[in-house]
Amino acid sequence: MLYRVEGIVIRSMDYGEGNKIITLCTENYGKVGVLVRGAKKVKSRHAALTQPFTYGQYVFFRNGNGLGTLNAGEIFESYHSLRENIEQAAYASYACELVDRGLHDEEIGAFWFHQLKACLDSLLESKDIHVVIHIFEMKILQASGYGPELEQCISCGRKSDEFKVSPRLGGVLCQSCKHHDPASYTVSPRTLKLLQLFAKIDLRRLGNIDVKDETKAELKKVMRDFMDMQMGLHLKSRNFIDQLDKYDI
Structure with missing residues (x-):
């Protein structure tokens, strides 16, 4: 059967001497694997279509749910x-691997599909790279069914101005319930408000958000903890980002 889809290349790997297999995030067909003969x-004429992050229309033959052929x-x-800037390429790769x-x-x-495209567009427009990726992480958590409860206590449902963050339980705890997770910790009111905003915002409507360095550090810790506790993914792209941060590249 012949398919005509809009897709973003989220993975590209060599296959044999001259071919590549790409994985597309598509608007209507989920993730799709496509063999591109002679791409290397x-x-x-198809080499450019296999580059990471490329957004385009792909026409391929596929029998059943197997691998398609471009x-x-x-x-x-x-x-x-994005591919020419090492930092932008690292974060775009992380988004695609997520x-x-x-x-x-x-x-x-x-x-x-549109959130991923909006993430890449935001990186291309040089919006704050950390804000963009933390919002995208929040979207991934929500899509996976692990979206954190940030508006009310995850234990008793009470609203409060003094929450503690509990990545292990997947949300926030009020002062009366903080004993449910001794590892829960306090963040600044600004950080909590941004986390609540990240849970609600659509990346396609993201403007410019000015965030102080100390708030960015808190956001990174909270989102890293949520991702690790709730999803437990070990991603090569995140390890590379950590190396960039370590050596301040």
């Missing part, structure tokens, strides 16, 4: 400049 050859394609946005590893095929629909 110098004069291949017939034709058209690039809508190459995101070429989709690839964090979501099952049936969980990816039009909304998540």
Whole structure:
């Protein structure tokens, strides 16, 4: 059967001497694997379609739910400049790997496709890279069914101005319930408000948010803890980001 889909390349790997297999995050068909014959050859007309982050239209043949074979394609946005900037490339790779590893095929629909595209667009527009990626992490948590409860105590449902964050329990605890997780910790009111905003915002409507360095540090800790406790993914792209941060590249 012939398929014509809009997709974003979230993974690209060599296959044999001259071919590549790409994984697409598509608007209507979830994640799709496509074999691109001859993509590694110098004069291949399809080579550009296999580059990471590329957004375009892909036409391929596929029998059943197996691997498709590319017939034709058209690039809508190459995101070429993201691949040329080491920091932007690292975070874009992280976003794509989150989709690839964090979501099952049936969980990816039009909304998540558009959130990934909005994430790449925001990185391309040089919006705050940390804010963008933390919002995207929040979207992945929500898509996976692990979206944290940040508006009321996850134990008793009480609203409060003095919450403690409990990544292990997946939300916030009021002062009366903090004993349920001795490892829970306090964050600044600004950080908590931003986390609540991240849970509600659509990346396609993200403007410019000015965040102080100390708030960014808290946001990174909280989101890292939520991702580790709730999803437990070990991602190569995140390890690379940690190396960038370590050496301040």
